[in-house]
Amino acid sequence: MPTVVIASPKGGAGKSTTAVLLGTELAHAGANVVMLDCDPNQSLTLWADRGPLPDRISVLSSVSESDIVKTIKRHDTDGQIVIVDLEGVASRLVSRAISQADLVITPMRATTLDATIGVRALQLISEEEEALDRKIPYAVVFTMTKAIKSKQHTGIAGSLAEQGVDLINPPLMERASFSALFEFGGDLHTMPAQGNMEGAIENAAQFAQAVYQRLAGEMG
Amino acid sequence: MTDKPFNIDLGRLKTREKDRSAQAVEKTDRAGEELGFVAREPQKKRGRKPSPRTGQVHAKVMPGISEEIANEARRRGVQQGVIIEEAWKLYKNKSGI
Numbered sequence: 001m002p003t004v005v006i007a008s009p010k011g012g013a014g015k016s017t018t019a020v021l022l023g024t025e026l027a028h029a030g031a032n033v034v035m036l037d038c039d040p041n042q043s044l045t046l047w048a049d050r051g052p053l054p055d056r057i058s059v060l061s062s063v064s065e066s067d068i069v070k071t072i073k074r075h076d077t078d079g080q081i082v083i084v085d086l087e088g089v090a091s092r093l094v095s096r097a098i099s100q101a102d103l104v105i106t107p108m109r110a111t112t113l114d115a116t117i118g119v120r121a122l123q124l125i126s127e128e129e130e131a132l133d134r135k136i137p138y139a140v141v142f143t144m145t146k147a148i149k150s151k152q153h154t155g156i157a158g159s160l161a162e163q164g165v166d167l168i169n170p171p172l173m174e175r176a177s178f179s180a181l182f183e184f185g186g187d188l189h190t191m192p193a194q195g196n197m198e199g200a201i202e203n204a205a206q207f208a209q210a211v212y213q214r215l216a217g218e219m220g
Numbered sequence: 221m222t223d224k225p226f227n228i229d230l231g232r233l234k235t236r237e238k239d240r241s242a243q244a245v246e247k248t249d250r251a252g253e254e255l256g257f258v259a260r261e262p263q264k265k266r267g268r269k270p271s272p273r274t275g276q277v278h279a280k281v282m283p284g285i286s287e288e289i290a291n292e293a294r295r296r297g298v299q300q301g302v303i304i305e306e307a308w309k310l311y312k313n314k315s316g317i
């Protein structure tokens with residue numbers, strides 16, 4: 001089964017939120033998901049400890065540089081989608097995880113700073129493609145976007161598209177329920193209502209579906 | 221809004237072959253290092269472990285004796301303290317301490 005690596009050297013870009021939304025929505029749609037927490041700050045582990053884990057999800061904590069390759073190998077062969085959440089730093093652990101990915105997703109806020117730092121993940125991917133002589137599909141998702149797109153957002157989206165970067169549509173909007181995942185644990189379906197819950201669930205599900213289409217090779 | 225907004229056909233999910241050899245990992249590491257993606261985890265400590273011998277005696281001895289102790293320690297590849305510990309043990313046995 002495919003391995004999805006969530007990577008950006010920028011802290012606070014929305015990686016762990018993206019990982020949890022993707023994992024819980026894929027599991028909700030029927031897939032078995034194993035999430036690897038590779039961040040020493042343990043965001044995913046904290047989320048998992050907050051509330052009952054949704055069905056079909058397991059979380060492995062403290063996966064390190066020396067065991068990331070083995071751990072992915074052990075899990076992507078047994079019918080589970082593997083989702084890897086990384087720390088927001090430029091580390092060897094990040095490059096090793098990317099080397100094992102079927103899809104790398106780089107979440108970024110639609111600001112110049114986030115985009116500038118996020119692009120380093122894309123450079124790393126193309127270096128690895130060359131070193132390993134293998135295509136590593138990747139995509140960018142904007143996070144914490146507002147209902148009304150900022151000029152910066154439009155500009156950054158345009159320039160990424162020009163460089164041929166695959167942008168996942170829809171972006172993950174800024175939503176109270178997305179940050180509340182780390183307060184209540186579980187998923188959007190079990191959480192006490194926060195703000196516009198229907199909109200949030202729809203946003204997360206469409207995002208997960210867009211990722212699924214890429215994993216199923218439906219994006220060409 | 222439906223409860224299951226999309227269906228997952230697990231059979232369609234694709235996994236590519238990945239090289240997991242030590243050489244591939246090394247190539248990956250090298251590609252990353254060039255862009256500043258370097259080892260950040262504490263590495264295992266190299267070199268000699270700190271000695272458990274933290275006590276100290278303040279002994280002046282005759283020049284020939286210090287030389288003999290030093291030579292013997294060097295010959296056995298131990299610290300001079302080890303020789304003194306052994307001598308003290310013999311002394312304790314002899315004196316019934």
Ligand SMILES: Nc1ncnc2c1ncn2[C@@H]1O[C@H](COP(=O)(O)OP(=O)(O)O)[C@@H](O)[C@H]1O
Nearest residue numbers: 011012013014015016017144173174175178179
């Ligand atoms: N789409 C979003 N809506 C609301 N809050 C978000 C969203 N994405 C991230 N956040 C919040 O922003 C902060 C950083 O997000 P996080 O996912 O931990 O980033 P990273 O893992 O990249 O460091 C967290 O407090 C998180 O709750």
Ligand SMILES: [Mg+2]
Nearest residue numbers: 015016039043
């Ligand atoms: Mg995180």
